[in-house]
Amino acid sequence: MDKKVIVTICREFCSGGKEIGTKLANKLGCECYDKKLISLAAKESGFTETIFENIDEKPTNSFLYSIAMGTPSTTGLFFQNNDFLTNDKLFGIQSEVIRHIANEKSAVIVGRCADYILRDETNLIKVYLRADKDFKIKRLLETNKNVDIKHAENLLHKTDKRRGNYYSYYTGREWDNTSNYDLVINTSKVGIDNSVNLILDFIKNMDLK
Numbered sequence: 001m002d003k004k005v006i007v008t009i010c011r012e013f014c015s016g017g018k019e020i021g022t023k024l025a026n027k028l029g030c031e032c033y034d035k036k037l038i039s040l041a042a043k044e045s046g047f048t049e050t051i052f053e054n055i056d057e058k059p060t061n062s063f064l065y066s067i068a069m070g071t072p073s074t075t076g077l078f079f080q081n082n083d084f085l086t087n088d089k090l091f092g093i094q095s096e097v098i099r100h101i102a103n104e105k106s107a108v109i110v111g112r113c114a115d116y117i118l119r120d121e122t123n124l125i126k127v128y129l130r131a132d133k134d135f136k137i138k139r140l141l142e143t144n145k146n147v148d149i150k151h152a153e154n155l156l157h158k159t160d161k162r163r164g165n166y167y168s169y170y171t172g173r174e175w176d177n178t179s180n181y182d183l184v185i186n187t188s189k190v191g192i193d194n195s196v197n198l199i200l201d202f203i204k205n206m207d208l209k
Contacts, residue, residue, distance in 0.1 A: 003208040004123060007108045007199065008115040010167070010175065011129040013159040014136035016187045016195065020129065021110045023196045028203075030106040033098075037112055040101075041094045052094065055087045057111055057166045091170060111163070115180065116171040122209045127199060128181040135188030 007024060011017030018034050025032035033040075038056060042049040095117045101107050102118050109118075115126040133156065140152045147155065167175035178184045183202050185195050 004106045005125065005203055005206075005208060006102045006106065006118060006121055006123060007125045007127060007203070008118060009108065009110045009127045009129060010115060010181065011111065012131060012136065012176075013156050013163070014139040015129040015131035016139070016192045017110050017129050019192055020187070020195050020199075021108045023193070024199055025108040027196065027200055028106060028108070030108065032108040032110065033101060034110040037094060037097060037109070040097045041090075044097055045093045047090075052090060055090050057163050058087075113167055113170050116167075116173065123206070125183065125199070125203060125206070126181045128176075128178060128184045129187050129195065130176075130184065131186060131188040 005028070007021075007028075009017050009021050011020075018032075021032040021034060035056075038049050038052045041052050091113075094112060098109060098112065098114050098117050101109070102121050102124075115124075118124055133153070136156055137149060137152045140147060140155065141149070164175040167173065173180055183199065185198055187195050190198065
């Protein structure tokens, strides 16, 4: 792709977001950022990846995700100015990493409120992936042999609720409101590879700046 394009993917749990993001990035000749954002945020800030994993797409609360200075396994992590490292500050660090990526090159970014963080970015395509429950349960059972159907249903509900709360907290918007997005795809109806092709066709028909 000659011109820079940023694709953000919000996704229901087990709708295929990671797989679609990876395949799309390969087609576009760029990188897909999902869990990789945790590593980049840790490297940028100097904090451990564990800290960012603990708050990954979880809404903020009164509990301080913190550790003792220089000891990752206990409580009470501080900045040099002795200010607590809260969920909001970790979100801010990750947001800066996302903005830096978008400023430098084409990318596919999965989750992490990237669609909102980059809302003023040129050539931004905001995608939302959803799927029917049976499709999502099947995908979950295929990837996790230790989960039964009842547990799978509960996990789907809890994960999507958590993601929705996280998104609403940091954006003031409803996560599953389709008006927030440029393209909404039901992956259980279209399939994974066809979803990738739909996004590619959408990009090709865009008037890229």
